[in-house]
Amino acid sequence: MTDVFHALADPTRRALLDRLFLEGGLTLSELAEGAPMTRQGVAKHIAILEAANLVTAEWEGRNKRHFLNPVPLTGIVHRWVGKFEDARLDALAEFKARLEDPTDMDKKDTKRHG
Known part of the structure; x- marks a missing residue:
């Protein structure tokens, strides 16, 4: 549960979760659109959210789609x-x-x- 609290502590990660709540299945490039950081910065935040099991991903061809996991x-x-x-x-x-x-x-x- 510590990972979850750590992941939720950052406002950028909470904003990413909000986006995935509104429109799940976004690629990293789609998540980076309009973000105040680089695509690599978004990737680091998504990795933390995945490690906390707050985000799951599914591959669709060459695209990795991210989804909110509310559990x-x-x-x-x-x-x-x-x-x-x-x-x-x-x-x-x-x-x-x-x-x-x-x-x-x-x-x-x-x-x-x-």
Whole structure:
């Protein structure tokens, strides 16, 4: 997972991932179009993204097409974001229950403390 965080730490690599999200299957030359660096610079960033398994590639004849692989991102969401989401959703469910029937919650509090 360290490779994923390292890869995501760079704004250029995040921009490349955004491009692949919008239009997957781009070649290195297509990814370098409009980039603020050389084709070789883009290749180095893509290599880091591939090592982190955030980008996969398929050969189509002589062209290597790059695609976003969202699986490592999903792992981050489940491990780091999910645990905070669960607590927030539990709090919202309790809040909703109190709004709908405040006397019911008073009964539960009495049972816990009494």
